[in-house]
Amino acid sequence: MQKTGESYTTARSHLITKQQVTKQQARTRGFAKLAGMSDAALKAKTGCAWERWVKALDRVQAHTWPHRRIVEHVHEKYKVPDWWSQTVTVGYERIKGLRAIGQRRDGGFEATKSKTFAVSLSRLYRAWSQARTRAQWLPGVDLTIRTASRDTSMRITWPDKTAVDVGFAGRGARKSQVAVQHRKLTDQSSALRMKQFWDERLGALKEVLA
DNA sequence: ATAGTCGCGCCCCTGGACCA
DNA sequence: TGGTCCAGGGGCGCGACTAT
Structure with a gap:
Protein backbone atom coordinates (compact mmCIF):
# COMPACT_ATOMS: atom_id res chain seq x y z
CA MET A 1 0.00 0.00 0.00
CA LYS A 96 -35.97 -18.01 -5.80
CA GLY A 97 -35.43 -21.50 -7.18
CA LEU A 98 -38.93 -21.71 -8.64
CA ARG A 99 -37.72 -22.30 -12.14
CA ALA A 100 -34.58 -23.68 -13.76
CA ILE A 101 -32.97 -22.43 -16.96
CA GLY A 102 -34.70 -24.12 -19.83
CA GLN A 103 -37.81 -24.78 -17.79
CA ARG A 104 -41.14 -23.51 -19.05
CA ARG A 105 -44.12 -22.20 -17.17
CA ASP A 106 -45.90 -25.51 -17.68
CA GLY A 107 -43.08 -27.34 -15.92
CA GLY A 108 -41.67 -28.96 -19.04
CA PHE A 109 -38.12 -28.43 -20.24
CA GLU A 110 -36.72 -27.52 -23.59
CA ALA A 111 -33.35 -27.53 -25.27
CA THR A 112 -32.42 -24.92 -27.84
CA LYS A 113 -29.58 -24.88 -30.33
CA SER A 114 -28.91 -22.85 -33.40
CA LYS A 115 -26.22 -22.70 -36.04
CA THR A 116 -25.30 -20.65 -39.05
CA PHE A 117 -24.13 -22.27 -42.29
CA ALA A 118 -22.35 -20.81 -45.31
CA VAL A 119 -25.02 -22.03 -47.74
CA SER A 120 -28.22 -20.58 -49.18
CA LEU A 121 -31.43 -20.79 -47.19
CA SER A 122 -33.05 -23.18 -49.67
CA ARG A 123 -30.08 -25.55 -49.57
CA LEU A 124 -30.20 -25.63 -45.78
CA TYR A 125 -33.92 -26.25 -45.82
CA ARG A 126 -33.54 -29.12 -48.29
CA ALA A 127 -30.99 -30.76 -46.02
CA TRP A 128 -33.85 -31.11 -43.55
CA SER A 129 -36.78 -31.72 -45.86
CA GLN A 130 -35.22 -34.36 -48.11
CA ALA A 131 -35.09 -37.62 -46.20
CA ARG A 132 -32.08 -38.89 -48.09
CA THR A 133 -29.98 -35.81 -47.32
CA ARG A 134 -31.24 -35.74 -43.77
CA ALA A 135 -30.13 -39.34 -43.23
CA GLN A 136 -26.55 -38.26 -43.90
CA TRP A 137 -26.35 -36.11 -40.80
CA LEU A 138 -29.27 -37.40 -38.73
CA PRO A 139 -29.20 -41.14 -39.29
CA GLY A 140 -31.48 -43.66 -37.68
CA VAL A 141 -34.05 -41.23 -36.35
CA ASP A 142 -37.61 -42.22 -37.20
CA LEU A 143 -39.16 -38.78 -36.96
CA THR A 144 -42.44 -37.41 -38.29
CA ILE A 145 -42.66 -34.01 -39.91
CA ARG A 146 -46.02 -32.67 -38.77
CA THR A 147 -46.00 -29.40 -40.65
CA ALA A 148 -43.47 -27.70 -42.85
CA SER A 149 -43.33 -24.26 -44.32
CA ARG A 150 -40.69 -24.08 -47.01
CA ASP A 151 -37.58 -22.10 -46.07
CA THR A 152 -39.29 -20.97 -42.90
CA SER A 153 -40.10 -23.62 -40.34
CA MET A 154 -40.70 -27.28 -39.64
CA ARG A 155 -42.56 -29.01 -36.80
CA ILE A 156 -41.37 -32.48 -35.99
CA THR A 157 -42.58 -35.25 -33.71
CA TRP A 158 -39.55 -37.03 -32.31
CA PRO A 159 -39.61 -40.85 -31.93
CA ASP A 160 -40.16 -40.48 -28.17
CA LYS A 161 -43.16 -38.19 -28.84
CA THR A 162 -41.37 -35.04 -27.75
CA ALA A 163 -41.65 -32.08 -30.11
CA VAL A 164 -38.98 -30.41 -32.17
CA ASP A 165 -39.57 -27.01 -33.71
CA VAL A 166 -37.12 -25.86 -36.33
CA GLY A 167 -36.85 -22.35 -37.69
CA PHE A 168 -34.93 -21.36 -40.82
CA ALA A 169 -33.69 -17.88 -41.64
CA GLY A 170 -31.52 -16.35 -44.31
CA ARG A 171 -28.45 -14.45 -43.17
CA GLY A 172 -27.50 -12.59 -46.28
CA ALA A 173 -27.31 -14.18 -49.73
CA ARG A 174 -24.81 -16.89 -48.87
CA LYS A 175 -25.56 -17.70 -45.29
CA SER A 176 -28.47 -19.19 -43.47
CA GLN A 177 -29.31 -20.12 -39.93
CA VAL A 178 -31.28 -22.92 -38.35
CA ALA A 179 -32.72 -22.73 -34.84
CA VAL A 180 -33.83 -25.93 -33.12
CA GLN A 181 -36.17 -25.98 -30.13
CA HIS A 182 -36.70 -29.39 -28.60
CA ARG A 183 -39.77 -29.13 -26.37
CA LYS A 184 -41.77 -31.26 -23.97
CA LEU A 185 -38.68 -32.77 -22.40
CA THR A 186 -39.42 -34.24 -19.00
CA ASP A 187 -36.43 -33.11 -16.98
CA GLN A 188 -33.33 -31.01 -17.00
CA SER A 189 -30.97 -33.91 -17.67
CA SER A 190 -32.76 -34.91 -20.85
CA ALA A 191 -32.75 -31.26 -21.87
CA LEU A 192 -28.97 -31.15 -21.41
CA ARG A 193 -28.59 -34.43 -23.26
CA MET A 194 -30.59 -33.21 -26.23
CA LYS A 195 -28.73 -29.93 -26.31
CA GLN A 196 -25.51 -31.88 -26.64
CA PHE A 197 -27.13 -34.15 -29.23
CA TRP A 198 -28.21 -31.22 -31.40
CA ASP A 199 -24.82 -29.61 -31.10
CA GLU A 200 -23.27 -32.78 -32.53
CA ARG A 201 -25.88 -33.25 -35.24
CA LEU A 202 -25.70 -29.66 -36.43
CA GLY A 203 -21.95 -30.09 -36.56
CA ALA A 204 -22.47 -33.12 -38.77
CA LEU A 205 -24.87 -31.14 -40.93
CA LYS A 206 -22.17 -28.55 -41.44
CA GLU A 207 -19.89 -31.31 -42.77
CA VAL A 208 -22.58 -32.53 -45.13
CA LEU A 209 -23.19 -29.04 -46.48
CA ALA A 210 -19.50 -28.25 -46.84
C1' DA B 1 -20.15 -7.45 -35.34
C1' DT B 2 -22.07 -11.61 -35.61
C1' DA B 3 -23.74 -15.87 -33.85
C1' DG B 4 -26.25 -18.13 -30.53
C1' DT B 5 -29.63 -18.39 -26.67
C1' DC B 6 -33.91 -17.96 -24.42
C1' DG B 7 -38.74 -17.68 -23.63
C1' DC B 8 -42.95 -15.26 -24.40
C1' DG B 9 -47.29 -13.35 -27.01
C1' DC B 10 -50.63 -13.97 -30.28
C1' DC B 11 -53.54 -16.58 -32.86
C1' DC B 12 -55.54 -20.65 -34.55
C1' DC B 13 -57.08 -25.34 -34.06
C1' DT B 14 -59.26 -28.98 -31.65
C1' DG B 15 -62.11 -31.31 -28.66
C1' DG B 16 -65.44 -31.26 -25.01
C1' DA B 17 -69.61 -29.22 -22.90
C1' DC B 18 -73.84 -27.33 -23.37
C1' DC B 19 -78.07 -25.96 -25.66
C1' DA B 20 -81.83 -25.73 -29.16
C1' DT C 1 -78.36 -34.45 -33.99
C1' DG C 2 -76.35 -30.35 -35.23
C1' DG C 3 -74.69 -25.85 -33.88
C1' DT C 4 -72.21 -22.81 -30.83
C1' DC C 5 -69.20 -21.54 -27.21
C1' DC C 6 -65.10 -21.95 -24.61
C1' DA C 7 -60.73 -23.53 -22.70
C1' DG C 8 -56.40 -25.46 -23.43
C1' DG C 9 -52.62 -26.46 -26.14
C1' DG C 10 -49.75 -26.06 -30.11
C1' DG C 11 -47.78 -23.40 -34.12
C1' DC C 12 -45.27 -19.64 -35.37
C1' DG C 13 -42.21 -16.03 -35.03
C1' DC C 14 -40.25 -12.29 -32.71
C1' DG C 15 -37.57 -9.41 -29.44
C1' DA C 16 -33.75 -8.76 -26.71
C1' DC C 17 -29.94 -10.28 -24.39
C1' DT C 18 -25.29 -12.85 -23.88
C1' DA C 19 -21.26 -15.00 -25.80
C1' DT C 20 -17.55 -15.15 -28.93
Whole structure:
Protein backbone atom coordinates (compact mmCIF):
# COMPACT_ATOMS: atom_id res chain seq x y z
CA MET A 1 0.00 0.00 0.00
CA GLN A 2 1.31 3.46 -0.85
CA LYS A 3 1.92 5.97 1.89
CA THR A 4 -0.87 8.47 1.47
CA GLY A 5 -0.88 10.20 4.76
CA GLU A 6 -4.31 9.01 5.73
CA SER A 7 -4.72 7.50 9.18
CA TYR A 8 -4.74 3.80 9.72
CA THR A 9 -8.36 3.98 10.84
CA THR A 10 -9.37 5.76 7.67
CA ALA A 11 -7.44 3.30 5.57
CA ARG A 12 -8.99 0.42 7.48
CA SER A 13 -12.47 1.79 6.99
CA HIS A 14 -11.86 2.01 3.26
CA LEU A 15 -10.75 -1.57 3.33
CA ILE A 16 -13.89 -2.66 5.12
CA THR A 17 -16.04 -0.67 2.75
CA LYS A 18 -14.24 -2.24 -0.14
CA GLN A 19 -14.77 -5.70 1.28
CA GLN A 20 -18.45 -5.00 1.80
CA VAL A 21 -18.86 -3.71 -1.70
CA THR A 22 -17.07 -6.74 -3.05
CA LYS A 23 -19.30 -9.04 -1.07
CA GLN A 24 -22.42 -7.27 -2.26
CA GLN A 25 -21.20 -7.28 -5.84
CA ALA A 26 -20.59 -10.98 -5.55
CA ARG A 27 -24.15 -11.58 -4.39
CA THR A 28 -25.53 -9.31 -7.07
CA ARG A 29 -23.45 -11.07 -9.70
CA GLY A 30 -24.91 -14.29 -8.34
CA PHE A 31 -28.41 -12.93 -8.91
CA ALA A 32 -27.56 -11.81 -12.42
CA LYS A 33 -26.05 -15.19 -13.19
CA LEU A 34 -29.05 -17.07 -11.85
CA ALA A 35 -31.45 -14.81 -13.67
CA GLY A 36 -29.51 -14.94 -16.93
CA MET A 37 -29.56 -11.17 -17.27
CA SER A 38 -26.90 -8.66 -16.29
CA ASP A 39 -27.53 -6.00 -13.66
CA ALA A 40 -26.40 -3.30 -16.06
CA ALA A 41 -28.94 -4.24 -18.73
CA LEU A 42 -31.69 -4.64 -16.16
CA LYS A 43 -30.98 -1.34 -14.47
CA ALA A 44 -30.86 0.51 -17.77
CA LYS A 45 -34.28 -0.76 -18.78
CA THR A 46 -36.18 -1.10 -15.50
CA GLY A 47 -34.42 1.38 -13.25
CA CYS A 48 -33.34 -1.24 -10.71
CA ALA A 49 -30.77 -4.01 -10.47
CA TRP A 50 -31.64 -7.54 -9.26
CA GLU A 51 -30.93 -6.85 -5.59
CA ARG A 52 -33.71 -4.24 -5.46
CA TRP A 53 -36.15 -6.27 -7.51
CA VAL A 54 -35.72 -9.26 -5.25
CA LYS A 55 -36.27 -7.10 -2.16
CA ALA A 56 -39.33 -5.43 -3.63
CA LEU A 57 -40.90 -8.70 -4.74
CA ASP A 58 -40.03 -10.52 -1.54
CA ARG A 59 -41.77 -7.76 0.40
CA VAL A 60 -45.10 -8.70 -1.18
CA GLN A 61 -44.24 -12.42 -1.09
CA ALA A 62 -44.38 -12.63 -4.85
CA HIS A 63 -42.69 -16.03 -4.74
CA THR A 64 -46.06 -17.45 -3.62
CA TRP A 65 -47.82 -16.00 -6.66
CA PRO A 66 -48.38 -17.49 -10.09
CA HIS A 67 -46.20 -16.21 -12.90
CA ARG A 68 -48.89 -14.06 -14.46
CA ARG A 69 -49.64 -12.18 -11.30
CA ILE A 70 -45.99 -11.27 -10.76
CA VAL A 71 -45.75 -9.99 -14.32
CA GLU A 72 -48.86 -7.83 -13.84
CA HIS A 73 -47.58 -6.52 -10.54
CA VAL A 74 -44.22 -5.51 -12.00
CA HIS A 75 -45.88 -4.00 -15.05
CA GLU A 76 -48.57 -2.03 -13.22
CA LYS A 77 -46.91 -0.97 -10.02
CA TYR A 78 -43.51 -0.13 -11.48
CA LYS A 79 -44.56 0.77 -15.03
CA VAL A 80 -42.05 -1.64 -16.52
CA PRO A 81 -42.59 -2.45 -20.23
CA ASP A 82 -44.12 -5.86 -21.08
CA TRP A 83 -41.04 -7.70 -22.22
CA TRP A 84 -39.05 -6.45 -19.25
CA SER A 85 -41.79 -7.39 -16.82
CA GLN A 86 -41.39 -10.93 -18.12
CA THR A 87 -37.62 -10.74 -17.75
CA VAL A 88 -37.86 -9.47 -14.18
CA THR A 89 -40.41 -12.17 -13.29
CA VAL A 90 -38.56 -15.06 -14.90
CA GLY A 91 -35.30 -13.89 -13.30
CA TYR A 92 -36.95 -13.57 -9.90
CA GLU A 93 -38.45 -17.05 -10.22
CA ARG A 94 -35.02 -18.45 -11.03
CA ILE A 95 -33.34 -16.61 -8.17
CA LYS A 96 -35.97 -18.01 -5.80
CA GLY A 97 -35.43 -21.50 -7.18
CA LEU A 98 -38.93 -21.71 -8.64
CA ARG A 99 -37.72 -22.30 -12.14
CA ALA A 100 -34.58 -23.68 -13.76
CA ILE A 101 -32.97 -22.43 -16.96
CA GLY A 102 -34.70 -24.12 -19.83
CA GLN A 103 -37.81 -24.78 -17.79
CA ARG A 104 -41.14 -23.51 -19.05
CA ARG A 105 -44.12 -22.20 -17.17
CA ASP A 106 -45.90 -25.51 -17.68
CA GLY A 107 -43.08 -27.34 -15.92
CA GLY A 108 -41.67 -28.96 -19.04
CA PHE A 109 -38.12 -28.43 -20.24
CA GLU A 110 -36.72 -27.52 -23.59
CA ALA A 111 -33.35 -27.53 -25.27
CA THR A 112 -32.42 -24.92 -27.84
CA LYS A 113 -29.58 -24.88 -30.33
CA SER A 114 -28.91 -22.85 -33.40
CA LYS A 115 -26.22 -22.70 -36.04
CA THR A 116 -25.30 -20.65 -39.05
CA PHE A 117 -24.13 -22.27 -42.29
CA ALA A 118 -22.35 -20.81 -45.31
CA VAL A 119 -25.02 -22.03 -47.74
CA SER A 120 -28.22 -20.58 -49.18
CA LEU A 121 -31.43 -20.79 -47.19
CA SER A 122 -33.05 -23.18 -49.67
CA ARG A 123 -30.08 -25.55 -49.57
CA LEU A 124 -30.20 -25.63 -45.78
CA TYR A 125 -33.92 -26.25 -45.82
CA ARG A 126 -33.54 -29.12 -48.29
CA ALA A 127 -30.99 -30.76 -46.02
CA TRP A 128 -33.85 -31.11 -43.55
CA SER A 129 -36.78 -31.72 -45.86
CA GLN A 130 -35.22 -34.36 -48.11
CA ALA A 131 -35.09 -37.62 -46.20
CA ARG A 132 -32.08 -38.89 -48.09
CA THR A 133 -29.98 -35.81 -47.32
CA ARG A 134 -31.24 -35.74 -43.77
CA ALA A 135 -30.13 -39.34 -43.23
CA GLN A 136 -26.55 -38.26 -43.90
CA TRP A 137 -26.35 -36.11 -40.80
CA LEU A 138 -29.27 -37.40 -38.73
CA PRO A 139 -29.20 -41.14 -39.29
CA GLY A 140 -31.48 -43.66 -37.68
CA VAL A 141 -34.05 -41.23 -36.35
CA ASP A 142 -37.61 -42.22 -37.20
CA LEU A 143 -39.16 -38.78 -36.96
CA THR A 144 -42.44 -37.41 -38.29
CA ILE A 145 -42.66 -34.01 -39.91
CA ARG A 146 -46.02 -32.67 -38.77
CA THR A 147 -46.00 -29.40 -40.65
CA ALA A 148 -43.47 -27.70 -42.85
CA SER A 149 -43.33 -24.26 -44.32
CA ARG A 150 -40.69 -24.08 -47.01
CA ASP A 151 -37.58 -22.10 -46.07
CA THR A 152 -39.29 -20.97 -42.90
CA SER A 153 -40.10 -23.62 -40.34
CA MET A 154 -40.70 -27.28 -39.64
CA ARG A 155 -42.56 -29.01 -36.80
CA ILE A 156 -41.37 -32.48 -35.99
CA THR A 157 -42.58 -35.25 -33.71
CA TRP A 158 -39.55 -37.03 -32.31
CA PRO A 159 -39.61 -40.85 -31.93
CA ASP A 160 -40.16 -40.48 -28.17
CA LYS A 161 -43.16 -38.19 -28.84
CA THR A 162 -41.37 -35.04 -27.75
CA ALA A 163 -41.65 -32.08 -30.11
CA VAL A 164 -38.98 -30.41 -32.17
CA ASP A 165 -39.57 -27.01 -33.71
CA VAL A 166 -37.12 -25.86 -36.33
CA GLY A 167 -36.85 -22.35 -37.69
CA PHE A 168 -34.93 -21.36 -40.82
CA ALA A 169 -33.69 -17.88 -41.64
CA GLY A 170 -31.52 -16.35 -44.31
CA ARG A 171 -28.45 -14.45 -43.17
CA GLY A 172 -27.50 -12.59 -46.28
CA ALA A 173 -27.31 -14.18 -49.73
CA ARG A 174 -24.81 -16.89 -48.87
CA LYS A 175 -25.56 -17.70 -45.29
CA SER A 176 -28.47 -19.19 -43.47
CA GLN A 177 -29.31 -20.12 -39.93
CA VAL A 178 -31.28 -22.92 -38.35
CA ALA A 179 -32.72 -22.73 -34.84
CA VAL A 180 -33.83 -25.93 -33.12
CA GLN A 181 -36.17 -25.98 -30.13
CA HIS A 182 -36.70 -29.39 -28.60
CA ARG A 183 -39.77 -29.13 -26.37
CA LYS A 184 -41.77 -31.26 -23.97
CA LEU A 185 -38.68 -32.77 -22.40
CA THR A 186 -39.42 -34.24 -19.00
CA ASP A 187 -36.43 -33.11 -16.98
CA GLN A 188 -33.33 -31.01 -17.00
CA SER A 189 -30.97 -33.91 -17.67
CA SER A 190 -32.76 -34.91 -20.85
CA ALA A 191 -32.75 -31.26 -21.87
CA LEU A 192 -28.97 -31.15 -21.41
CA ARG A 193 -28.59 -34.43 -23.26
CA MET A 194 -30.59 -33.21 -26.23
CA LYS A 195 -28.73 -29.93 -26.31
CA GLN A 196 -25.51 -31.88 -26.64
CA PHE A 197 -27.13 -34.15 -29.23
CA TRP A 198 -28.21 -31.22 -31.40
CA ASP A 199 -24.82 -29.61 -31.10
CA GLU A 200 -23.27 -32.78 -32.53
CA ARG A 201 -25.88 -33.25 -35.24
CA LEU A 202 -25.70 -29.66 -36.43
CA GLY A 203 -21.95 -30.09 -36.56
CA ALA A 204 -22.47 -33.12 -38.77
CA LEU A 205 -24.87 -31.14 -40.93
CA LYS A 206 -22.17 -28.55 -41.44
CA GLU A 207 -19.89 -31.31 -42.77
CA VAL A 208 -22.58 -32.53 -45.13
CA LEU A 209 -23.19 -29.04 -46.48
CA ALA A 210 -19.50 -28.25 -46.84
C1' DA B 1 -20.15 -7.45 -35.34
C1' DT B 2 -22.07 -11.61 -35.61
C1' DA B 3 -23.74 -15.87 -33.85
C1' DG B 4 -26.25 -18.13 -30.53
C1' DT B 5 -29.63 -18.39 -26.67
C1' DC B 6 -33.91 -17.96 -24.42
C1' DG B 7 -38.74 -17.68 -23.63
C1' DC B 8 -42.95 -15.26 -24.40
C1' DG B 9 -47.29 -13.35 -27.01
C1' DC B 10 -50.63 -13.97 -30.28
C1' DC B 11 -53.54 -16.58 -32.86
C1' DC B 12 -55.54 -20.65 -34.55
C1' DC B 13 -57.08 -25.34 -34.06
C1' DT B 14 -59.26 -28.98 -31.65
C1' DG B 15 -62.11 -31.31 -28.66
C1' DG B 16 -65.44 -31.26 -25.01
C1' DA B 17 -69.61 -29.22 -22.90
C1' DC B 18 -73.84 -27.33 -23.37
C1' DC B 19 -78.07 -25.96 -25.66
C1' DA B 20 -81.83 -25.73 -29.16
C1' DT C 1 -78.36 -34.45 -33.99
C1' DG C 2 -76.35 -30.35 -35.23
C1' DG C 3 -74.69 -25.85 -33.88
C1' DT C 4 -72.21 -22.81 -30.83
C1' DC C 5 -69.20 -21.54 -27.21
C1' DC C 6 -65.10 -21.95 -24.61
C1' DA C 7 -60.73 -23.53 -22.70
C1' DG C 8 -56.40 -25.46 -23.43
C1' DG C 9 -52.62 -26.46 -26.14
C1' DG C 10 -49.75 -26.06 -30.11
C1' DG C 11 -47.78 -23.40 -34.12
C1' DC C 12 -45.27 -19.64 -35.37
C1' DG C 13 -42.21 -16.03 -35.03
C1' DC C 14 -40.25 -12.29 -32.71
C1' DG C 15 -37.57 -9.41 -29.44
C1' DA C 16 -33.75 -8.76 -26.71
C1' DC C 17 -29.94 -10.28 -24.39
C1' DT C 18 -25.29 -12.85 -23.88
C1' DA C 19 -21.26 -15.00 -25.80
C1' DT C 20 -17.55 -15.15 -28.93
